[in-house]
Amino acid sequence: MATATLTATNKASLLSSTTVIARRTFLKFIRTPQLVVVGTVQGAMFLLIFRYVFGGAIRAGGVSYVNFLVPGFITTGIIWQGMMSAGGVAEDLDQGFFDRLRSLPIPRAAVLTGRALADSGTQLWGLTIMTIIGFAIGFRLGGSVANGIFAFALIVVFSFAFEWVFITLGLYAGNAQAAQGMSLMLIPFTFVSSAFVPVKSMPGALQAVAAHQPVTYMVDAVRTLVLGSNSAAALGHTSGYYVVRALLWSAGLVVVFGTIAVNRYRKG
Amino acid sequence: MTATIEASGVVKRFGKTVALNGLDLVAQHGEILAVLGPNGAGKTTFVRSVATLIRPDEGTLRVFGHDVLEDPGAVRQTIGLAGQFAAIEPAMTGRENLEMVARLFGQSKRDARASSTKVLEQMGLSDAADRLSRTYSGGMRRKLDLGASLVGSPKLLLLDEPTTGLDPQSRIDLWDAIRSLVDQGTDVLLTTQYLDEADRLASHMVVINHGKAIAAGTPAELKESAGRSVIEVAVRERDDLAQVAKVLAQVPGSEPQIDESTRRVTLSVEGGMELLRDALKYLESLDIVLDDVALRQPKLDEVFLALTGQALDEEEEPKARKGHGAA
Numbered sequence: 001m002a003t004a005t006l007t008a009t010n011k012a013s014l015l016s017s018t019t020v021i022a023r024r025t026f027l028k029f030i031r032t033p034q035l036v037v038v039g040t041v042q043g044a045m046f047l048l049i050f051r052y053v054f055g056g057a058i059r060a061g062g063v064s065y066v067n068f069l070v071p072g073f074i075t076t077g078i079i080w081q082g083m084m085s086a087g088g089v090a091e092d093l094d095q096g097f098f099d100r101l102r103s104l105p106i107p108r109a110a111v112l113t114g115r116a117l118a119d120s121g122t123q124l125w126g127l128t129i130m131t132i133i134g135f136a137i138g139f140r141l142g143g144s145v146a147n148g149i150f151a152f153a154l155i156v157v158f159s160f161a162f163e164w165v166f167i168t169l170g171l172y173a174g175n176a177q178a179a180q181g182m183s184l185m186l187i188p189f190t191f192v193s194s195a196f197v198p199v200k201s202m203p204g205a206l207q208a209v210a211a212h213q214p215v216t217y218m219v220d221a222v223r224t225l226v227l228g229s230n231s232a233a234a235l236g237h238t239s240g241y242y243v244v245r246a247l248l249w250s251a252g253l254v255v256v257f258g259t260i261a262v263n264r265y266r267k268g
Numbered sequence: 269m270t271a272t273i274e275a276s277g278v279v280k281r282f283g284k285t286v287a288l289n290g291l292d293l294v295a296q297h298g299e300i301l302a303v304l305g306p307n308g309a310g311k312t313t314f315v316r317s318v319a320t321l322i323r324p325d326e327g328t329l330r331v332f333g334h335d336v337l338e339d340p341g342a343v344r345q346t347i348g349l350a351g352q353f354a355a356i357e358p359a360m361t362g363r364e365n366l367e368m369v370a371r372l373f374g375q376s377k378r379d380a381r382a383s384s385t386k387v388l389e390q391m392g393l394s395d396a397a398d399r400l401s402r403t404y405s406g407g408m409r410r411k412l413d414l415g416a417s418l419v420g421s422p423k424l425l426l427l428d429e430p431t432t433g434l435d436p437q438s439r440i441d442l443w444d445a446i447r448s449l450v451d452q453g454t455d456v457l458l459t460t461q462y463l464d465e466a467d468r469l470a471s472h473m474v475v476i477n478h479g480k481a482i483a484a485g486t487p488a489e490l491k492e493s494a495g496r497s498v499i500e501v502a503v504r505e506r507d508d509l510a511q512v513a514k515v516l517a518q519v520p521g522s523e524p525q526i527d528e529s530t531r532r533v534t535l536s537v538e539g540g541m542e543l544l545r546d547a548l549k550y551l552e553s554l555d556i557v558l559d560d561v562a563l564r565q566p567k568l569d570e571v572f573l574a575l576t577g578q579a580l581d582e583e584e585e586p587k588a589r590k591g592h593g594a595a
Contacts, residue, residue, distance in 0.1 A: 012374040020371045028359040031400065096353035100416065103319045103349040103426075104372045105341060268321050 014113075017106040021114025022121070025088070029122040039081060040129050047073050047130060050196060051137050061198050063227060067142065070134035071151070071223040072195030074127060076215060078159035079190050081126055082166040083183035085119045089170025090179035098265070108266050112258075116163040123159045127152070142228035147239075151225035154243065158218045161250035164257035171264045194235075195219045214249035221246040270333040272297050272424055272455045273318060277327035280313050280479075287313035289479035290327065295472070300446075300456040302470035302487075304463065306572070310479040311459035312352070315428045318457065319349045332423065348422030352429050354413040358402030362393050362412050365401055366419045373420030380419075387415040391445055407438030414445060418454075425449065427458040431465060443468055463567055467491075475575060483575045491566055493574055498566050499547050500534045504557035509533060515550040519543055522574075531559070536566055536574070 012020070029035055050069055060068035089112075092098050101111050131152070141148050166183060173179035192206060193199075193215040199207055210216055224239035235242075273295040280288040288310045295301040303311050316322045317329055320340040328335065334342040356365045363384055370380035388397045391411045396404065401412055410430065417425055430446065431439040446469060450456055460466050466473050467487045475483040475490065483490060499519065501512055512533045513524040521537035537543045544563045551558065566574075 012372050016374075017372050020368055024357055024360065024368055027364070028357060031359040096351045096355040097357070099316075099319070099321055099351050100349060100355040100369070101372070102321055103344060103347060104369070104420070105344040105374065106372050 012104075012106045012110075014107045014110055017110035018114040018117065021101075021111050022118035025115055025118035026122060028088075029118075035084065036125065039084070039126055043077055043080070043126055043130055044133055047133055048137070054196075058197055059201075061200075063142075064138075066138040067140065067227060068198075068223070069196065070137075070139040071226050072193075072219045074130045074134065075155055075158065075219045075222045076190040076193070076195045077126060077130055078120075078123060078155060078162050079186055079215070081123050082119070082159065082162050083180060083186075085115065085163055086166040086170035086173065086179040086183045087176040088119075089115065089167050090173045091176045093171060094175050098268070102265075102268055109262050112164075112167055112261050112265055116160055116167060119163050119166075120156055120160040124156065127155060127159075141226055143226055144228075147225045147228075151222045154218075154221060154225070154246065158246065158250055161253040164254050164261055168257045168261040168264070171261055189213060189215045193219055194223075214246070214253070217242055217246040217249055270297075271295060271330070272299070272332060273301070273457060274330045275314070275327065276329075278314070278317065278324045278329050279326035280310075280317060280322065280324050287479055288317070288324065291476065291479060291481055293474050293481055293484070295455065295457060297455060298453075299472050300450050300458065300470045302466035302473045303457065303459045303476060304461070304466050304473055305459075305476040306461065309476045311476065312428055313479075314476070315349075315351075315426050315457065315459055318343075318424075319347060319426050320344055321349075346423045347426055348417035348420055348424070349426045350410075350414050350417040350428065350430060352432060354406075354409040356401050356409060356412050356416060358400065360401060361398050362388060362401050362404070362408075362415075363397045365412060366415055369416045370419045375420075383419050383421070387419045390418075390448070391415045392441070405438075407434055407441065410434060410438065410442060411445060414442065418449065422454065424455045424457065427456065429459055429461070431460075431462075439465075463491075463571060464565075475571070477572070490571055490575075493571070496536075496538055496566075497540060498534055498536050498564050498570060499544055500532055500560070500562045500564060501547070501551065501558060502530070502532045502560040504531075504559055506531055508554075508556040511554060511556065512551065515554060516547060518550055519547050525573075534570070536570060 050073060051066055055065045055069065058065055098111070165186065169182045170179045173182050192210045193213060194210065195215065199210045199216065202210055220235055221239060221242035224235060224242055271294050273293065275291050275293040278288050278291040279286070291310065291314060303314060305311050313322065317324050317336060318331055320336050320343050323337055330336070331343045332346050334346070336343050357368070360368070366384035366387055367380045370383050371377070375383060388394050391414065393408065393411060393415065396408060401409065404412065414427070414430065427446070431442055434442065443465070446456065446458070458469065470487060473485065473487055473490055474481050483493070499516070499521070501516065503509060503512055506528060509526050509528065509531065513526050516524045516533055516535055519535065519537060521535045521543070524533050524535040526533055540563065544561075548561065551561070
């Protein structure tokens, strides 16, 4: 053990420890083909079901349903995919992996930040596949390509924000199954939103909830960016209006759930 | 010289459960200290407190002079922890696992590679180093986990029931690995429920029960307090137990204990073979069928009985939180 005994004051920096932790989560994802394949197949299946089974019966206002659906579906995909993070965090806690990490001289925020970054990074895979399928089933950009790319980047930011919600759930759940169960409680947010149907088609009270919850702002930000100015008019506001609000919500989620999660992790 | 671990009056409660109830303990440099006790005695809670994973409610706990409450960061730089679960990433190779922990200890990529290679060799895992650790056997996983606790070159290694659930050969291998570490100057604190494990590995032992230290000393000292050996007689018919106990009372030693469920009579004695011979002579005079007669080392529960005058009770471990063993 002589090689490293000299490191009496060894301490990994926030950046390097976050990177090391993120790398582990990332490797776990790409080396567990079940995770990759099942997630992708599920996503594709539901996208096709919405497009071809429900699609015919839903009127999306001024745009075709496929153009309405694809941005909403891809944006809410971050919540479906995020459920895996809750399970993963609960498992790390339950199986002693966090004990090891908490006994190491690394900044307390590094472990969870690394996890959040890696998980939103791995979501890029699903995001890309869904985007490709979206185009294959008839979705077309109504705005500029640059706006399309900006929308894509926004979804990654939203997924990072929601990661903190799932990490918090995972830390409180105790085991992976409970974590999955608790995560399901977030699913209504995807349906009671503008993702799959226009909010205006909902009854009054529900409409009020749907219109003001974060998923709707995120979906509308993405949708107005990819569909262009015409559809922005249809939704009532410019894309800037939605983007700002969606980003504020994201920041809020990171601050609130990030604080809760890191505190919980610190206490163990 | 600063003690490796110095605990005085450490109290830790989980709700209404008192896991540590004024624990006093000192581990000196150069020692392998075994904390021995039944389930629920507070062993894991103590290790987790030393590892700064949980904060004691009362008392003081210092590791190399650093207070675990005031300066947990300094404590973390001196320790390596291997808990009851193998805390390794199955989707990474053995080498990647070790390099990850080494990097988290602040080592550069080069140093991390070098120290991982060295630890893999030490643990006898060089051949499997580049295989995903999910293909490892249980024993290999434990070794890798032990390796991960070493790769940062800790001054103090914390091992919580390191061999629980391992097959006998893997246990012996792991014992060898732990012993070789100590030869290189690492201090070790380990918990165990097995007297033989403490006996083989430890230079000092502390027996704890209900969150308190009830005895401390070298393994030899503690075993002596329970008598050096145990004579054990198993009978075929339960009705014969009383009679056997009666004749065995003539052998100099402790009061013979009857265990109805296993149909055994045991007593601890100071001597060895000659006392066994006496015992056999007395038994021959009886006309009863014996299944087994043995002279053996005392077991933990017998040491316990001798130390506490109470049988060892097997309580459930208190839980620090859902799904997480803590005692």
